[in-house]
Amino acid sequence: MYEFVTGPLAWLAFIVFFVGIVVKLVLYIRGLDWKLDRVTYSVNTSYGVRGALRSIGFWLMPYGTQSYRNNPGFTLALFVMHIGLILTPIFLLGHNILLAERWGVSLPSLPEGATDVLTVCVIAAALVLLLRRIALPEVRIITTAYDVLLLAIAVAPFVSGLLAHYAHDNGQLWTIVHVLCGEVFLVAIPLTKLSHFVLFFATRAQLGMDYGIKRGGMKSKGIAW
Amino acid sequence: MFKKLLFATTASPVCDNAAKVAFDLEVKWEAKLLILHVMGVPGRAFSLQFTDVRTGQREDISPDYVEWVKEEMNNTYGKLLEDSNAEIVTAIGDPYREILRLARKEDVDMIIMGAHSREEDIGATKHRSVTGSTMRKVAKAARCAVVVVNRPCTTCWRLFSNIVVGTDFSKASFSAFLWAFKLAREVGAKLHIFHSIDITAEGLTLPAGQTTIEQRVKEARRRIEQTYIPKLQGYDKYSMEVWEGIPYVEILKFARDRQADLIVMAHHTREIDPEEAELGSTVEQVVLRAACPVASVTHPDKVADLV
Amino acid sequence: MPEGVLCNKNKVNTLEQLQALLADKSGKQYYQEMNNLDVDSKALWDLVQKTCKSRTRTWLEICTHCGLCAESCFYYLSNHRDPTQVPSYKIQSTLGEIVRRKGKVDNAFMQMAMDTAFSKCTCCTRCGVYCPMGIDMGVMFSYLRGLLFSQGFTPWEMKIGTGMHRIxxxxxxxxxxxxxxxxxxxxxxxxxxxxxxxxxxxxxxxxxxxxxxxxxxxxxxxxxxxxxxxxxxxxxxxxxxxxxxxxxxxxxxxxxxxxxxxxxxxxxxxxxxxxxxxxxxxxxxxxxxxxxxxxxxxxxxxxxxxxxxxxxxxxxxxxxLRSGKLKIDPAKKIKEPVTYQDSCNYIRNAGLWDSARYIMSQIAEDFREMTPSREHNFCCGGGGGLNGIGRYREQRNIGLKVKRDQILATGAKLVVAPCHNCWDAIRDLEEVYEIGIRWSFLKPLLINMIEVPAGMRGEE
Incomplete structure (x- = not known):
């Protein structure tokens, strides 16, 4: 079972993930229409690129935008969760050991203590975001079961990972659960709105180009996000 | 002399005296009379709503409403309309602007209106956030004579025997003079040419100013003799007078003295920033206090033949 | 397919049509007919497929429902933080539904969408500046209005307005x-x-x-x-x-x-x-x-x-002013506190905030910025055509409260508003809330302030 989920199933998950996000991105870009979107993507592109980079850059920076600064708590949870979501699986020692075993290559690893902290932080941040969804009326009204499910999908590998690491079950049950959760997560990324994994960059770039090319980017220093 | 007349009314009692003059003129001069009622100031943005000038209610522009207003006008001026062929016109807009627009479009010879007080212009003031009365703005920009009737006019226009024209020697005043002369000649009235040395404006209030004032009076008389009298082309029913004081007070005193049937003057463009003058321009002051109608003539268009 | 005489899917291209609409006081008959107007779901869906491409679809799909747009919306703020005024909710429950249901929506839905698009959004695009995903709901509302228009669901004044433009x-x-x-x-x-x-x-x-x-x-x-x-x-x-x-x-x-x-x-x-x-x-x-x-x-x-x-x-x-073609007489600068209304359309959506700031620095001695200002400024409350629509007057008046409070906070009694819609909305604001302010375009202010070269102004 372990071999299967970390073997063919993992391959499948990674293929769906990588192919999926590429397809998503390609479809997005192909679906752009300068006339309908009212942005000349290919004219004055330099202004567009500048706008896109500003748009992405400011929004990747913690507290880099007015919106973030207005909501410090949310922003903290948001960045903690996303940093954890990305760093932990890539730089986790266990993952890299596995990688080295299978392919003989591996990435540098973070100390186990650090990844543990990150994991706990991700779970805590997710909890905060979940509570926020329930507590704030303006968020509750737009929250759907789907949103909660996606949050669960994103956090499940972390919860199961912790259990796998610390539960000491010899039957590898938690490990298998963990791997499955991770694979579900990977597959969910291109297939659900977790696709914002790539589409965040796409939509941000698009709006940045819109502002950069059309909405004043050529007549000002650029919008102060 | 008057082929086309425009009577601008708010269809309120303020305009009743003006209405009588307007209908009287129509009949006596066999003129075409247009009665303009500016129903309201424009409503919101491009919308079709406007604020009714009389009720203050927000109304929608619709043919029904226009018909209703016309009906109301017919009721208001029922008796007067009996002998009249007047045409009732309605408009939406700032009253002064619409009056000027129609006057220009129809090339009218005279605009007749009541002494719209500033209170009544509040709607318009709100609309454009500008101060100043409809009357003053119309008087300033109209190319024809603007006759403002505040009190009941007892003498029929045709029977006018004394017309007072006040001048400050401005270009506009000269037009007012020519128009007054034209009218006096037409009806056979006596023309009283009047100038007041403005002691407030010229800093002549000091006792030492007495000789200066006398000097000024002499100068003014000479100016009238040299530039105005020759234009009368031998018409001898005239008098001339130069006094000193605050112009609007003096002209009112003079008009009373001569039992004036009509005071003619120009809208004084010289006055400093009339938009901000608390009490309004000289014309406004005279209008509010005069016992007879006041005609404001500022532009030479309608006296071009005499220039 | 029931189409009204006045309220229908046709475009107003003739004077007769226009006059018929104008004769319908306050759009009474027009809105009555709208209750019976059929939705041509197929045409609607065809139009969506033709015009709703990846940008808009992605916007609709990847909204993470984080709610950060809520506070960016002056309608949300002026309506006591009513959750139904959250931009994301407003667009998802209208345009989002049309797309999800593939155009199979009914008359009541279309009217709800119209009410939302014209009484809860001025298309000021402020929310787009506050969305982490870069989702511009103002742009989407603008698009939704187009879909609604194609089906005849548009406010009476809008139908007339388009007729005016066409004729x-x-x-x-x-x-x-x-x-x-x-x-x-x-x-x-x-x-x-x-x-x-x-x-x-x-x-x-x-x-x-x-x-x-x-x-x-x-x-x-x-x-x-x-x-x-x-x-x-x-x-x-x-x-x-x-x-x-x-x-x-x-x-x-x-x-x-x-x-x-x-x-x-x-x-x-x-x-x-x-x-x-x-x-x-x-x-x-x-x-x-x-x-x-x-x-x-x-x-x-x-x-x-x-x-x-x-x-x-x-x-x-x-x-x-920069080049000296117009010179301001320093003695005539505005002395009183004065503020500036940043119009969404040429400030946020066209980047002209610096021009406005330069002008104010030249003509005013005590210029006070609103908070927030520039590209972050709130809509006056009258954008997107809302000033002129009778049906939604009340909602618009509520929306003006945010601008009212912004102006009051500056302490200025004069608002420079070089935009017809802002100017109108601020006038209405004064009429409704009576806060004792004046408002002006730039031109009348400048005329009273500029140095006029000798001989240029008439003597009399």
């Missing part, structure tokens, strides 16, 4: 003759005070082609006169076109895309015919947006630009 190429019934006549009228009216003042019509190869908002010739032509005086004093070689003089676009507010195109092509036609060096538009926000920012796309111009360089009035004023 007169202007938002109001101002004909070419009316316009040209108004220009000569205004030149004449001010000739005594400003000897040599001209409003040249259809002069070729001028430096500036000046275009306006139809409300100016219709209701306050002195605005045109003031523009003429300022150009005159600045020594500009300028002209107005006899046709294509109107820059505004109620069609843009209504979502009548066809009429949007017709309207801007008229203006571009004037540019092609008169070959000016550049174009300047009056103090109107949406006019600039419609003709300069969005217009080129409606007209299919691949450059994304109008045929000649186009400027908003504040850009011209800033330039004239």
């Amino acid at each position: 007169y190429r202007a938002q109001m019934d101002v004909t070419t003759e009316d316009w040209v006549e108004t220009c000569s009228w205004m030149a004449e009216e001010n000739a005594d005070e400003w000897p040599g003042l001209e409003i040249p019509v259809d002069k070729e190869n001028a430096d500036i082609l000046y275009t306006v908002n139809a409300r100016e010739p219709k209701h306050y032509p002195e605005d045109i006169a003031q523009a003429a005086i300022l150009f005159h004093v600045a020594g500009e070689n300028w002209t107005v076109p006899s046709e294509g003089w109107e820059e505004t676009s109620l069609a843009m507010f209504a979502g009548d895309w066809e009429a949007c195109k017709m309207q801007v092509e008229g203006v571009y036609g004037a540019m092609a015919k008169l070959k000016p060096k550049r174009m300047v538009v009056t103090e109107c926000g949406h006019a600039y947006r419609a003709t300069v920012i969005e217009g080129p796309y409606w007209a299919g111009r691949t450059s994304g630009k109008p045929p000649v360089d186009s400027f908003h009035y504040v850009e011209w004023v800033a330039e004239a």
